[in-house]
Amino acid sequence: MRFLQNHKINIKAKNTFVFLTIFFFLMNFSSVIAQKKYVVVIDAGHGGRDPGNLGNGYKEKNIALKVALVVGKELVKKKDIKVIYTRSSDVFIDLWKRGDIANHAKADLFVSIHCDSHTSNAYGAGTFVLGLRGNKQNLEIAKRENAVILLEDNYKDKYIGFDPNSAESVIGLSLLQEENLDKSLTIASLIQTNFTSQLKRHDRKVKQDNFQVLRETIMPSVLVELGFLTNKIEGRFLNSKRGQLKMGNSIADAIGNYINNLKLNTVSDNVVDTNGDSSILYKVQIASGKNKLTTKSYNFKGLKDVERIKVNTFYKYYYGSSSNYNEVKKSLQTAKTKGYKSAFIVAFNNGEKISVQKAIKLQ
Template sequence: MKTNKILGFVYFIIVLTYVPYSNAQVKDKFVVVLDAGHGGKDPGNLGNGYKEKDIALKVVLEVGNQLKKNPDIKVVYTRKKDEFIDLFVRGKIANRAKADLFVSVHCDSHTTQAYGAGTFVLGLHRNKTNFEVAKKENSVIFMEDDYKKNYAGFNPNAPEDAISIILGLEEYLDQSIYLASLIQDNFVNLKRKNRKVKQAGFIVLHQTVMPSVLVELGFLTNNKEGKYLNSKKGQLQMSHSITDAILKYKKSIDLNIVNDVKSPIIIDDKALEFEGVLFKVQIAASSRKLEPKPYNFKGLSNISRTHQGNIYKYYHGNTSDYNKAKALVKNAKAKGYTTSFLVAFKNGDKIPLADVLKTNSN
C-alpha cells in the first residue's frame, strides 16, 4: 500500500509537470522564474520576530528588478505580493512559462545561533540536517486545500516519501549544481558563512522541469544574521549576489560552456556508502545470451549478466557508493543506453532501490 502511494505521487507529479511544459509556447527570451517562499497564511519561520515570507518576497522582487534591465531576460514571479501559493502551483507556473531557470528563496531557522547561507538542489538528503530543512519547507503542503489529493498521500515527515520524489528525476542536476555554486561563490564574497551546496528532496524543486535551486539566505533565528536579512542593506546585497549568479549562468549558456565547467562542490564532502549493498546499472534485457565483454556493449567495461526465465539482464558497474553509481548511469547513457537505470543488490538478490536509500536518510 505504501509503495502504491509513493508510485502514485511520482506518476502524478510527472503528469503535472511535463504536460504543461510540453504545451508551452516557443519563446525568444531567457526565462527566469523567481519564487518567494511561503506567503499569505503561511509566514514561514518567525525567528527574532522577523517574517520569512516578507524577506523572501523583498529579495525576489529586487532580483527581478535587476534582471529586467537585461532585454534578453524575461522574469516571471510565482507571487508578487503577500499571498499563499500552493507548492504544486509554483511548479506549474514555471513549467507553463517554459522557464530556463527556477530560483526559490527562503530563510532558515534553528534552535541554536546557527548562521550562514546555503543553496540546495534536488537530490537525496544525505544527513538528518538536510532532511530537516526539506521537511520544514515541504510541510507547507499541510496548509493547502486537498493536499492529500494533490500529493497522492505524500508525507513530508517520512524520509522514504521524500526520497521517492527524486529517484530517476535528476535530468537537470548538473546545471542546477552549477547555478547553485555560482550563488554560493557570491555569498562567500559577501563574507557570509558558506553552508555550501547541498541536496535534499524539496517538493517545489521536484515539480519543475528545468534547472532549479532553493536558496536559504540565512538564519532569522540568529540575532546578528536575522537583523542583517531584515535590513535593506542585507536584502540588496543578497539579491545582487543571486542576480549576478543568474547572469553568469546565462552567459555560460550563451557561450555553450556550462557542460565544460566542473562544479566546484562535493556534496557534504563524503562518499555515500551503503554497507553490504552493491549498485549496478541495468543497461539491457534480452532473450539473447551475450558474453559480458566490452565489445558486445559499446565499449562498456565491468559487465555482468543474470538469467531469469527466458530473459538475460545485463548490468554495468559494481559499487557500494551511491554517487559513483549515479556516475555509472551517466556513463551508460552517454554510450547510448538511454533507458538504463540503477538497481541495488544485497547478498546477490535484487532489492528495491528506495528501501536502500531510506536507510541513509535519517
C-alpha cells in the same frame, strides 16, 4: 578575349552575390540567436497564510518576497532575460503550482528563495539542489520547507503517498531532475560563491536534498536559504533593506553569469564521443563534483573503465558506455549495488547530450 573577360566579370559578380547572400544569412541567423529570451522564474517562498519561519519576530515570507523582487528588478535590465514571479505579493501559492508556473513558461531556470531557522545560534547562507542524499540536518530543513503541503487544499490527492513529516517519504522521493542536476549544481555554485566571496557570508555550502518545490520543476532549479532569522545578527541583516539589496543583487549577478555561460554553451554538456561514433550512446553518471579524481577502480568502489569529463567547473564521472539501452540499465544496476544510489542514465547523440526519452525515440 572579350568573351573571357565578360565570363570573368560574371563569375566575380556571382561570387560577390553568393558572399553577400551568405553574409546576410549569417547576420540574420546571429540576430535570431541574440534575440532568444532566457526565462527565469523567481519563487519567493511561503506567503499568505503561510508565514514561513518567525525567528526573532521576523516573517520569512516578507523577506523572501522583498529579496525576490530585488533579483527580478536587476534581471529585467538585461534584454535577453525574461522574469516571471510565482508571486509578487503576499499570497499563498501551492508548492505544486510554483513548479507548474515554471514548467508552463518553459523556464530556463527556477530559483526559490527562503530563510532558515534553528534552535541553536546557527548562521550562514546555503544553496540546495534536488538530490536523494542528505544528512540528518539537511533532512530537517527539507521537512520544514515541505510541511507547507499540509496547508494546501486536497493535498492528499495532489501528493499521493507523500508525508512531509516522514523521513521515509522525503528520502524516497524520485529524482526527477536527474538530467538537470549538473546545471543546477553550476548555478548553485555561482550563487554560493557570490554569497561567500562578495558578501562574506558564512558558507553553508551547496547541498543536495529533497525539496518538493524543486521536485515539481523540469528545468535546472535551486533553493536558496539566505540565512537564519533565528540568529539575531543575521535576522536583523536579512530584515533590513540594505541586507535584502545585497542578497538580491548577489543572486541576480550569479544568474546573469549563468545565462552568459548558457549563451557561450559552456554549461551545456557537449561531450564528444571518444569513439567518434555518431550513433546514440548511453552512459551512467555516477558522480559529479569539483574534485578531479583519477579514474582508477579504487576511487570508484571497484568500478572499472570510469570516464571523467570536465564541464565548466565540475567533473563528471561516467560508467558503462553503451549504444544499447538495456545494457546500460545493467550498468546502472551494478553502479547502485556498489553504493551509487543516485546514479542515473544519460544519453548522447553525435556527442551532444539529449534526454534519454528522446534517445529512445530516435532509436
